Every structure is written in C-alpha cells, then in structure tokens.
Amino acid sequence: MTATTPVLAAREIDFTYGRGEDFRVEGWSASFPRGAVTAMTGPSGCGKSTRLYLLSLMLRIRCGVIELDGRRVDDLPDAARAQLRAQRFGFVFQDAALDASRSVIDNILEATLYRGQRAGDHRARALELLDALEVAVPPGRKPGQVSGGQGQRIATCRALLGRPDIILADEPTGNLDPASAAVVLGALRRHADDGGAVVVVTHDPGVAAWADHRLELDAHR
Ligand code: ADP
Ligand code: MG
Secondary structure, X not given: OOOOOOOEEEXXXXXXXXXXXXXXXXXXXXXXXXXXXXXXXXXXXXXXXXXXXXXXXXXXOOEEEEEEOOEEOOOOOHXXXXXXXXXXXXXXXXXXXXXXXXXXXXXXXXXXXXXXXXHHHHHHHHHHHHHHOOOOOOOOOOHXXXXXXXXXXXXXXXXXXXXXXXXXXXXXXXXXXHHHHHHHHHHHHHHHHOOOEEEEEOOOHHHHHHOOEEEEOOOOX
C-alpha cells in the first residue's frame, strides 16, 4: 500500500442479478480515495444502488476485483466479508432500512453489536450525532413514529457512529428540505475531512457539484 492507494477500488467488475437479462454491470472500474466525497449520479435503474451493494461486499461480483487498501477482498468467505463490512463500512440505505422493532437509539447503536463492542460505550456519541444531525426525536421512539426525513438522518447517524473508513450513502438527502440536507452534507464532509472516503448517490446537481469527485453513470451500464 502506498500513500496514493485508494481505500476502496473496483477493478473491471461484472455483476448480474440472476440470469441478468435486463441489467448488468460490465467491466466497471472506480476508485475512492480517503479524505474526499465522491458523488455517483445517473438515471434511475442504471445501477447506482447495486454498485454500492457491490462495493460494500453485500453482493458477490461475477468477475473482477474489489480491493480495500489495495488488498483483494471480494473473494473472501462470507464471514470475513461480513466482518469487513461491519468494521470498515457505514451504509445509508435509500429507504433508511431502520429496524422497526428497536428504538431510534438502538438502531444507531446496532453496528456496535456486529463489531463486538458494548453499545453502552457508544451511547453518548449516538446522542451527540442525533443532536448534530438535528433529528429532534426522543431517542426511545420507534422508527414507525418518525418522518421519512428523520429516518434518513437516523440512518446517517447509524452509518457515522463507528467512524468507518468508508461511508456509502444512497440518496441520503433525497427526502430532506434544503436546511436538513445541508446538515447531513456537513456531517458527511466532516467525515471526509477526518480522512474517511464518502460516496454519495444523488440526483441533486447541487450535491454533485459540492462533491470533490463526480462519477456519472449512463442509462445502460
Ligand atoms: P438505481 O439505484 O440506479 O436506480 P438499482 O441499482 O436499484 O438502480 O437497479 C439497477 C437495475 O437492477 C434495475 O433495472 C433494477 O430493476 C434491477 N434490480 C435491482 N435489484 C434487483 C434484484 N434484487 N433482483 C433483480 N433485479 C434487480
Ligand atoms: Mg437506487
């Protein structure tokens, strides 16, 4: 690994869902440096979310290589991939994907379970994040009782909690008014300033312009 090795890279990766008649990722390469925000844009259905799932090792590629710190990781066994996912990645799903049965604060603390940490040790930071992202809901509330925009910010708190090397955020400002969007983008920017690699899928040209790097996908690839 050298100073210029990207923390995350995809090299010539191929992927299809099932037999993949209508959608495929073919020979896609991209790299993501530390300390920067990369915006991924492209029309609906072009595979933005799918690429985030591939990069975070949730789906298995068919060909090519995914590297973390210059080391190949796509071919590791499932348990090792899950470990890396828990240790190295924070993911903000497009629909927030909060666990409806657990409180807001327990959702934010969820990643500590997969990292083998004690949730109690991270509770203060979770509350700080809720405050910093201006979520303004009682931490004991259930996700069914928060708005879409609040849910999205709670999901962002969850991704930020463990200060992961890489944050992949799927349209994290999609449900937000401009003031709340600015709060979320500010938090993602601080994460990059602290040395993280941040990837944001967005349809918002303003967000794309704000990012340090832009990765534009076209309709069929
Ligand atoms: P985007 O995020 O750019 O809107 P997606 O990555 O969600 O696009 O989807 C890319 C394509 O893959 C779409 O044609 C979608 O219908 C298809 N797709 C997404 N998820 C699945 C799945 N689980 N099984 C089969 N096809 C899927
Ligand atoms: Mg999507």
